[in-house]
Amino acid sequence: MGIQHLNSNASAEEILEILDADAGVIIDNVLSSDQIDRINSDLEPYLKNTNEGQDEFTGFNTRRVGALIARSPECRELAMDPLVNNVSKKFLEPHSDGYQLHFTSAINIGPGETEQIIHRDRGVWGGYIPRKIETQLSTIWAITDFTKENGATQVVPGSHKWDRDRIPSEDEICYAEMSAGSVLIYTGSVMHGGGANTSKMDRLGVLIHYAPTWLRQEENQYLSCPPNIAKDLSPELRSLIGYSKGGYVLGFFTDPEKKDGELEGVSPERMFSKTHDEYSIIKSAEKLVTNSSKKR
Ligand SMILES: [Fe+2]
Numbered sequence: 001m002g003i004q005h006l007n008s009n010a011s012a013e014e015i016l017e018i019l020d021a022d023a024g025v026i027i028d029n030v031l032s033s034d035q036i037d038r039i040n041s042d043l044e045p046y047l048k049n050t051n052e053g054q055d056e057f058t059g060f061n062t063r064r065v066g067a068l069i070a071r072s073p074e075c076r077e078l079a080m081d082p083l084v085n086n087v088s089k090k091f092l093e094p095h096s097d098g099y100q101l102h103f104t105s106a107i108n109i110g111p112g113e114t115e116q117i118i119h120r121d122r123g124v125w126g127g128y129i130p131r132k133i134e135t136q137l138s139t140i141w142a143i144t145d146f147t148k149e150n151g152a153t154q155v156v157p158g159s160h161k162w163d164r165d166r167i168p169s170e171d172e173i174c175y176a177e178m179s180a181g182s183v184l185i186y187t188g189s190v191m192h193g194g195g196a197n198t199s200k201m202d203r204l205g206v207l208i209h210y211a212p213t214w215l216r217q218e219e220n221q222y223l224s225c226p227p228n229i230a231k232d233l234s235p236e237l238r239s240l241i242g243y244s245k246g247g248y249v250l251g252f253f254t255d256p257e258k259k260d261g262e263l264e265g266v267s268p269e270r271m272f273s274k275t276h277d278e279y280s281i282i283k284s285a286e287k288l289v290t291n292s293s294k295k296r
Pocket of ligand 1: 192193
């Protein structure tokens with residue numbers, strides 16, 4: 001038993017077939033060394049300044065950086081990866097009219113970190129959603145090599161089909177060992193957790209997750225990538241992170257500043273439309289964000 005590997009020419013269908021059986025698969029050597037260098041330089045200033053986690057789950061020797069769409073041009077490329085997006089669409093569309101970006105985080109597991117508790121990511125929604133509905137397609141992009149010694153992600157292949165309370169034995173836990181530039185694709189239903197780092201090196205991964213458009217995003221994209229930044233993204237990426245409708249009226253936007261009714265019931269896409277008073281709409285959305293952060 002182990003985590004299956006495919007090469008970067010793999011089709012979405014091959015990936016989905018393994019996800020159906022194991023709920024986790026590694027695609028080897030997707031990123032070039034130039035891309036890895038650019039990701040490292042995007043993340044370095046943030047990783048340098050961030051604190052370690054404050055509890056067992058987030059890890060006392062682990063540093064996390066979020067808001068990657070706002071902060072890292074290269075992570076925007078990862079989020080838009082065509083193969084991953086094709087897999088996300090096909091995996092999630094039986095349960096939704098669309099999918100969206102759900103979560104971004106660069107996670108650096110430092111030397112001395114202990115293993116994270118094994119969990120299923122779908123727990124973020126509190127266990128209210130029937131298990132036959134898949135709610136998440138996740139990626140961990142390896143920015144350094146991932147080895148069992150430096151904290152490669154623990155994965156329990158096939159555990160998406162287990163009874164909820166079954167606990168994996170040690171020999172059922174596999175490790176997502178992969179070279180820098182590879183990506184682990186896994187589902188929200190598979191048991192997994194960060195690995196212990198018994199080495200002297202850091203283990204850096206970029207996590208980008210996707211979910212159906214009808215579910216609340218784990219990382220609030222309207223605050224993590226507010227309109228003043230989102231306005232400069234490509235329309236495709238902006239839509240992916242949530243500035244779009246998730247159904248006929250799901251997520252529509254009305255400008256609270258407008259009194260003439262001109263934009264009543266507009267779609268969020270119109271927020272950045274050239275045909276309307278783009279700037280004032282963005283301004284009003286920014287004001288909402290500023291006011292809400294002041295209240296905290
Ligand atoms: Fe997780």
